[in-house]
Amino acid sequence: MATKQPHNVRWGFMATGWIVEVFTHDMLIDPSLRGADDILHTIVAVASSTSKVKAEKFIAGNNIPSPCAAYGTYDELVKDPNVDIIYVASPHSHHFQHAMLALEAGKNVLCEKALTVNAKQAKILIETARKKNVFFMEAVWTRYFPLCIQIRNLVKNNEIGEVLRVSADTSVGKADAENAWDVKHRMVNKDLAGGALLDLGIYSITWVFQILYNTLPPAERKPPSAIASQMVHYPLTGADESTSMLIEFPKSTPSGKFKSQGIALTNLRVAVDPDEKWSAGPSIRIQGTKGEIQVYGYPYMPTKYKLIPRKVEGQPDPEIKEVVAEFPGNGRGMYWEADEAARCVRDGKLESDGMPWEESLVILELMDEVRRQGGLTYPEKIESTEYPLEI
Template sequence: MSMARNDPWKVNWGIMATGGIAKSFTKDLLIDPASRGAADILHIVSAVASSSSKVRVEQFIAELGIPSPCAAYDSYEDLARDPNVDIIYIATPHSHHFQNTMLALEHGKHVLCEKPFTVNAAQAKILVETARKKGLFLMEAVWTRCMPLCVQIRDLVRAGEIGEVLRVTADTSVGSDLEKDWSLDHRMVNMELAGGALLDLGIYSLTWAFQILYHTLHQDRAPPSAISSQMIKYPTTGADESTSILLEFPRSTPGGKFKSHAVATTSIRVSIDPDEKGTAGPSIRIQGTDGEIQVYGYAFRPTKYKIIPRKIAGQPVKDVKEVDAVFPGTGRGMYWEADEAARCLRAGERESAYMPLSESLAIMEVMDEVRRQGGLKYPESIESTQYPLQL
């Protein structure tokens, strides 16, 4: 039976892992897409898997109220083999992304893999090559890229709203007490799980640098021409607890007349919102020759932005424009990346224009260099490009 013209495009999801990020993503999948103007899409959670316990999966399904039928697996391989699954959302620790994504791709599944894509660029390149060879969709789940607020900001930059953009500063810091809040096996500080501020949080600071100073270029996108960084490590485990990065890009946007700089910072101990009341200033500043865009809230889920025009002598002062983020259906905002993946599948596209694979690779290469400069090495097994490899 052919599908009616107005029927939504149905996508059957498999959820790999049952931790906090998997819960947040799945809750968003279950929100009616019509509430955010996406009635052309229908997300179905067809299967969930845990590597530890089928009981844990059954609890996950029950807690979230996932409609039947939804298969419960205690094996990732069983999930990858399920013929009712179109695409797998990989929510395992960073250390396992390469192995888990390869497993899904080898079984012919499209993949939306949580950030960071992998532990290193060499692993990411293999994933990209494998997906392209097999004709499968692959996307790094940097949910921020698909949020309407961020799409608007990129469009403003492209349109020259603040002139030629010469500098971006972005901070992603969470203000935790490492010794008190987290045990040594917590994924944020555990070297066996590729823990640390850079891969988990710093990637969001870098994504702001890239989505403004790299992604908005219509052509000739060029990676940073210079990278410098400083890193402070958590003495107990060796993971980085604070990392600061300075990038130089060979051209600015949208004009490309000058070079541009980005400062990307991340820390576990300090916070961008110390009083948790929004009193602090913007977490991101996008500075151009005609003004700046200030972005507020955590870099991964911004809550508003301001456009502040430059004062020009002899001309009327333009008003500051402020735009708030809206998250329909009381969602976290992860549904927008799921919608993007679904629409790519419907169109037969094998990567997203919002988060191109080439850009994921470029960011991974920057993080490789920052880790090299900081002497941050993870265990050989999780840095390995060998597949399959039992971790």
């Protein structure tokens, strides 16, 4: 019997920034090292919005095998017939325009988080993907870590009982932010939709939602029933440097018996891991009626978890289970979301169960409300749903 060949998915990259370098490194690692023998990733095109030379330097500097086309415009990239799926990795201020460009050209799209600046933009992208009958997914890479899938399954299987609270903190510790970043840096530049919420807070929100929302059957998932937040604005630009969110859900997981609460934190100045040894404890706590799960490592790249059962009177002390993440081929973990996207394209799926369109929309609606409460707005062109629009 002949061995079935892996399905080859041909990628085009829209942008050449740091995150694309990380993605490229992971994509070039042999999929069989992580047990993904059914798919193959080939990078066939890279586009820079500024020059073809920059795209060529990116290809050479990241050892992308030939043939790989270099383009100096995104219009050329989306017209390339050899490209099956486009990875949109421009600043999130530009996601709507760039994802629309790819979708309108009939391309499958994996778009970096935050998917868009607001929910209205995301709705249009989803409608366009549906109309064009192409795959479209927000690239929340953390969702596809085997460690995260294990944790979600523990919750679904009632291992820690009814989960009533999830707290997650994504804070990076740039105490002297004014000297760490120029005012034009994407982290603090409102012209690029900068700030803690959209760039970092999305990961804290991701943990709240992947546990308290995604673990319920789709028909049982309900948007937050209450949202309260506090925001501190960065004095030099007006972007948010600190945002704290308290999110109430009408149904707990897995049975829906109670209400539940998510606490999502993000801050540019304080650090969730001040001594870089995780002495401060876990960045995420998932608390249920029968115990809790503590997750270590930054929320975007968790490295281990502890399952701590609740002490039962008259019983021996419970055994604490510790699981450490593995990153085959010395990767960062971005290859798992690429694998998911490739399989969805192969199977003709329009969206992923791990990060479905409806959930991306609910999360963006949450962030819209948090921005409203905090008085955070971005330039009109960035918030616009007009397409095409030069930004």
